Amino acid sequence: MILLLGATGYIGQAFAAELRRRGERFIPLSRKAFDYTSFELLFDYVRKIRPRFIINAAGYSGKPNVDACELAHGEAFQANVVLPQTVARVCLVTQTPMGHVSSGCIYSGAKILEKGHLRLEKDLSRPEIRKLFDTHPERFFGFTEEDEPNFSFQNQPCSFLGGTKALAEAELRQSATTYVWRLRLPFSEQDSPANLLSKLLRYPKIYDSVNSLSHVDDFVRACLDLWKMQAAYGIYNITNPGAVATHKVVQMLQRVLKPRRFFEYWIDDDEFYREGARAPRSNCILDVSKLLRAGIKMRPVEDALEASLRKWRPAQATTPSDQALAAQMAGFLTPNHHDWTPSLVCEDSEMRVTGE
Numbered sequence: 567m568i569l570l571l572g573a574t575g576y577i578g579q580a581f582a583a584e585l586r587r588r589g590e591r592f593i594p595l596s597r598k599a600f601d602y603t604s605f606e607l608l609f610d611y612v613r614k615i616r617p618r619f620i621i622n623a624a625g626y627s628g629k630p631n632v633d634a635c636e637l638a639h640g641e642a643f644q645a646n647v648v649l650p651q652t653v654a655r656v657c658l659v660t661q662t663p664m665g666h667v668s669s670g671c672i673y674s675g676a677k678i679l680e681k682g683h684l685r686l687e688k689d690l691s692r693p694e695i696r697k698l699f700d701t702h703p704e705r706f707f708g709f710t711e712e713d714e715p716n717f718s719f720q721n722q723p724c725s726f727l728g729g730t731k732a733l734a735e736a737e738l739r740q741s742a743t744t745y746v747w748r749l750r751l752p753f754s755e756q757d758s759p760a761n762l763l764s765k766l767l768r769y770p771k772i773y774d775s776v777n778s779l780s781h782v783d784d785f786v787r788a789c790l791d792l793w794k795m796q797a798a799y800g801i802y803n804i805t806n807p808g809a810v811a812t813h814k815v816v817q818m819l820q821r822v823l824k825p826r827r828f829f830e831y832w833i834d835d836d837e838f839y840r841e842g843a844r845a846p847r848s849n850c851i852l853d854v855s856k857l858l859r860a861g862i863k864m865r866p867v868e869d870a871l872e873a874s875l876r877k878w879r880p881a882q883a884t885t886p887s888d889q890a891l892a893a894q895m896a897g898f899l900t901p902n903h904h905d906w907t908p909s910l911v912c913e914d915s916e917m918r919v920t921g922e
């Protein structure tokens with residue numbers, strides 16, 4: 567029996583679907599039914615049912631995006647720092663192995679090969695860096711699991727989200743029977759408010775940078791495979807190998823989905839941070855060699871993006887809360903863009919638009 571915390575969330579649902587597909591017995595827990603944030607309750611429950619493994623897919627990721635964490639420090643801290651500590655302590659006392667969903671948002675930048683040396687570049691949204699990535703992507707290297715987070719409360723500036731995720735890792739890395747799985751900008755073929763592709767389709771203006779990304783289903787498969795094959799515990803970067811510039815993803819969206827809209831970009835960081843964002847953004851490349859060395863197969867990021875777009879399943883905004891979220895996604899960035907009407911109708915498919 568596996569215990570899955572945060573099973574109602576975006577990542578939790580992906581774990582639940584994959585566990586079901588594999589025929590694994592698991593108990594999905596939601597705070598509504600059972601307050602797993604309480605040490606006492608979780609401890610008693612784990613002692614009673616003795617799970618083989620606990621997956622912590624719960625956390626505060628910020629809706630519609632990371633900026634939300636800047637307005638909910640207490641809740642983000644509770645969900646991203648206190649809860650993983652609680653779960654880790656229950657696991658320690660009951661001798662239960664654990665997997666925790668962390669994030670790549672504890673880093674900013676990449677290592678760039680220059681004159682035979684690797685130089686740390688913290689800002690991948692600088693125009694000259696984006697240009698260099700367009701022409702020489704092979705000169706960009708990612709952060710490994712050995713690298714200290716450089717977008718954390720210890721290494722500011724950071725977003726509150728990045729700070730809390732790094733803090734949780736600092737505690738969990740002490741544990742001898744814990745996997746820390748780092749996810750980065752999740753996407754898939756299923757249109758959803760948390761899917762990067764859905765966000766890019768709906769953002770009034772796009773922030774261009776370079777990033778590693780994780781296909782959600784590839785991510786959960788890799789996490790479960792690590793556990794199943796008894797790979798060494800510890801931290802793993804789990805992204806699709808490679809990195810991609812946001813404008814390249816937008817070009818793919820345009821080529822495959824043919825949305826009837828114009829994609830506008832923020833002119834520069836000044837404009838983005840003045841009008842569009844509250845929290846500093848972490849744009850980064852992660853190195854996945856440790857994951858691949860462990861025997862996990864991951865598709866290159868371009869292949870995963872292309873496949874997701876070709877199999878794209880548009881969401882239907884049926885409930886008022888879906889519509890409210892879609893409207894929020896469309897308008898939250900730019901106060902001046904509230905009159906913007908998303909026009910995402912696909913020319914060659916039946917794509918229907920949330921929020922239209």
Ligand SMILES: NC(=O)c1ccc[n+]([C@@H]2O[C@H](COP(=O)([O-])OP(=O)(O)OC[C@H]3O[C@@H](n4cnc5c(N)ncnc54)[C@H](OP(=O)(O)O)[C@@H]3O)[C@@H](O)[C@H]2O)c1
Nearest residue numbers: 572574575576577596597623624625627645667668669749
């Ligand atoms: N989505 C991303 O872009 C992204 C990127 C990198 C890493 N991550 C990490 O992945 C994990 C899951 O994120 P997600 O995208 O699946 O988030 P989500 O859709 O918001 O789901 C998270 C789940 O966590 C549970 N939870 C427990 N305490 C909470 C609290 N105080 N506030 C909000 N939710 C709480 C909730 O489940 P119940 O209330 O039903 O128990 C909720 O459904 C998080 O640790 C996040 O940091 C996400």
